[in-house]
Amino acid sequence: MIRRLAPLCLALLPLPLSAGGVEHRADTLLKLEFGAFCQLASVDSVEAPDTLAQRVDLLPVTPPIRWHGPVVPAKAGLSFGVRTETGGLQMYPVTIEVTHPPFLGSGMTHQSYVTTLGGDDASINAYSFDLPEEMVTGTWTIRALFGGEPLYVVSFEVVRPEDAPWIGQDCGADYLS
Structure with missing residues (x-):
């Protein structure tokens, strides 16, 4: 299920900057980090008809990235994503797109x-x-x-849990929404 936190923005202009599976606008004030963190229980949600859950969960705080980088094990209770800071600038509407291999059963990829x-x-x-x-x-x-226009594009490699056992090993099961 897609999770998002308090609104965030960046100043945008042209020209993407690329570095190892990550692209973002070079002319923005965007500070970006990505990776995995233990899933948090949501405090609310908003409608999102183009998602599997038909909603986006809202979190109580913006969690820090605990395991930086593009590798994420496919593990219950683990979240992964892009944490951003913009220095106070705001943008709306920003479309967040998530593409992935086909889900089992539904075949959903976007x-x-x-x-x-x-x-x-x-x-x-x-x-x-x-x-x-x-x-x-x-x-x-x-x-x-x-x-x-893209503000950022970050690619993750989701792997079997045994291929990255140190990521999420201490995430409990009581946080699930």
């Missing part, structure tokens, strides 16, 4: 929702593994678009 990016605090747009049919290995990409 999900999206609209959010606000920006503000004084950090924000996160992330995905949480809740259901067995979501835990598919392969390349997952999270992309933020504003005015039809």
Whole structure:
């Protein structure tokens, strides 16, 4: 299920910058980090008809990235995504797109929702593994678009849990929403 936090934004202009599976606009004030963290229980949700769950969960805080980088094990209770800071700028509407290998059963490969990016605090747009049919290995990409132009594109490699056992090993099961 897709998870997002308090709104966040960035100042945008042209020209993407690329570095190892990550692209973002070089002319923005965007500070970006990505990776995995233990799933948090949601405090609310908003409608998101183009997602498997038909909603996006809202988190009580913007969690820090605990395991930085593009490798994420397909594990229940683990979330992964992109944490951003913009230095106070705000943008709306920003479309977050998540593409992934086909889900078991439904064959779904694309999900999206609209959010606000920006503000004084950090924000996160992330995905949480809740259901067995979501835990598919392969390349997952999270992309933020504003005015039809990419703000950032981050690719993750979701692997079998035994291929990255140190990631999420201490995430408990009592946090699930």
